[in-house]
Amino acid sequence: MSASPITVASLAAMKARGERIAVLTCYDATFARLLDEAGVDVMLIGDSLGMVLQGHSTTVPVTLDQMVYHTACVTRGASRALVVADLPFMSYATPERALESAARLMQEGGAQMVKLEGGEPYLDTVRLLVTQGVPVCAHLGLQPQSVNQLGGYRFQGRDHASAERIRHDALAMQDAGASLLVLECVPQALAAEIARTLTIPVIGIGAGVECDGQVLVLQDMLGLNPGRAPRFSRNFMAAGGAVREAVDAYISAVREGQFPGPQETAY
Numbered sequence: 001m002s003a004s005p006i007t008v009a010s011l012a013a014m015k016a017r018g019e020r021i022a023v024l025t026c027y028d029a030t031f032a033r034l035l036d037e038a039g040v041d042v043m044l045i046g047d048s049l050g051m052v053l054q055g056h057s058t059t060v061p062v063t064l065d066q067m068v069y070h071t072a073c074v075t076r077g078a079s080r081a082l083v084v085a086d087l088p089f090m091s092y093a094t095p096e097r098a099l100e101s102a103a104r105l106m107q108e109g110g111a112q113m114v115k116l117e118g119g120e121p122y123l124d125t126v127r128l129l130v131t132q133g134v135p136v137c138a139h140l141g142l143q144p145q146s147v148n149q150l151g152g153y154r155f156q157g158r159d160h161a162s163a164e165r166i167r168h169d170a171l172a173m174q175d176a177g178a179s180l181l182v183l184e185c186v187p188q189a190l191a192a193e194i195a196r197t198l199t200i201p202v203i204g205i206g207a208g209v210e211c212d213g214q215v216l217v218l219q220d221m222l223g224l225n226p227g228r229a230p231r232f233s234r235n236f237m238a239a240g241g242a243v244r245e246a247v248d249a250y251i252s253a254v255r256e257g258q259f260p261g262p263q264e265t266a267y
């Protein structure tokens with residue numbers, strides 16, 4: 001395990017070498033230290049913390065102040081992993097707001113990259129952020145911040161028009177300067193095709209094993225959300241043992257293409 005810090009360039013190099021990228025969410029310094037020691041490549045301060053930590057039924061109530069606070073907690077515990085923070089609901093409603101929000105996540109929180117949900121309508125925002133030195137991760141497929149329009153956490157990209165939109169948005173986001181792409185809850189074949197087409201790494205969640213990397217919510221893969229973890233998750237604590245062993249098993253399974261398996265993909 002290389003101890004040198006993960007950068008945007010090293011993630012691109014991992015993709016070029018065919019090495020899969022292991023990503024987990026992280027909201028605090030204790031877990032940040034543990035995940036960093038274990039060699040996780042990227043830690044995401046996901047707005048999923050609104051559901052996992054705060055008990056809300058969606059990510060919509062999460063505020064920028066809360067994201068800045070958790071990002072600062074995580075960066076104090078991380079030294080090798082790249083730290084990516086979600087821009088929460090409404091914090092990137094205009095390009096100017098996105099710039100101010102990203103500035104806080106980076107300057108106060110210490111994030112090295114920000115993530116935003118959406119495609120075509122956010123291209124100008126991504127270009128502006130990138131121009132100002134903010135690395136951007138795009139997030140397509142299921143966009144949980146739009147749950148009130150979607151009517152639930154539904155799988156995306158099943159029909160031709162929806163798949164076409166995701167394909168187009170993925171390329172457009174790369175062209176706009178995004179350094180990373182998260183694809184959530186899309187068919188394995190679509191995610192595989194996008195990962196092959198794009199030069200930037202594609203990180204899947206509920207998107208099959210053929211992505212360049214995988215991301216899960218830490219509490220889901222530790223089996224701490226019984227009955228609530230999405231079907232695409234796997235309980236890496238099920239064999240018993242310690243949190244660190246479960247995290248080690250997750251990283252190995254991602255690296256070796258053993259996660260997700262068919263039962264965590266076809267549903």
Ligand SMILES: Nc1nc(=O)c2c([nH]1)NC[C@@H]1CN(c3ccc(C(=O)N[C@@H](CCC(=O)O)C(=O)O)cc3)CN21
Pocket residue numbers: 047048051052059144152153154155216217220225228229230231232
């Ligand atoms: N704990 C947790 N894990 C996540 O993966 C996660 C969050 N929270 N919060 C933010 C988003 C929301 N996500 C979710 C949340 C729920 C489902 C879910 O319940 N999926 C159902 C299928 C629902 C359907 O098809 O209508 C499943 O059984 O997996 C999926 C993704 C993914 N993210």
Ligand SMILES: CC(C)C(=O)C(=O)O
Pocket residue numbers: 025044045046047048049086182184205215216217
């Ligand atoms: C599930 C990941 C991709 C996320 O956006 C989050 O944790 O908020």
Ligand SMILES: [Mg+2]
Pocket residue numbers: 046047048059086144
């Ligand atoms: Mg999120």
